Amino acid sequence: MDYRTRLGLVVAVAALVGTRQAVAQEASAPAGVTPAAIATGDTIFHKSGLCYACHGTNAEGGVGPNLTDGEWLHGDGSYDTIVATVTTGVPADKAKKGIPMPPKGGSSITDEEVKAVAAYVYSLSHK
């Protein structure tokens, strides 16, 4: 096998691996993270959930941390962890930056709405 053939093979294999990774990533979106849940969550984030008030309209941070950067103070950024954090909030003694987050951000959204807003937050950091 000459150099060019080998190079061609390497490129072909790399392309294959790349495609498989992309497919795997799409397939790995957690069950609750559907386009419909993300759209509902977007509205909740900016309205009834009050999230925008502390995390900013673009969710890039304010009183509360940036939710778009893939860096997490609490948990690993998985959908389940986000649902848990939003449900319980961050009590004062667990707040890493000294400011607590009330359960559900102090809003009165339902558990179903928490799941939708968590799907939205998940989508922001898993593009």
Ligand code: HEC
């Ligand atoms: C009153 C202000 C406030 C509101 C309203 C609020 N948060 Fe927070 N949130 C915070 C603060 C402050 C923290 C980080 C606490 C710390 O320093 O550990 C936080 C942390 C988080 C985290 C964990 C971030 C990480 O890096 O691990 C998530 C996820 C989150 N909030 C989502 C939401 C969602 C969704 C809503 C709306 C339902 C919401 N928050 C409403 C203040 C708020």
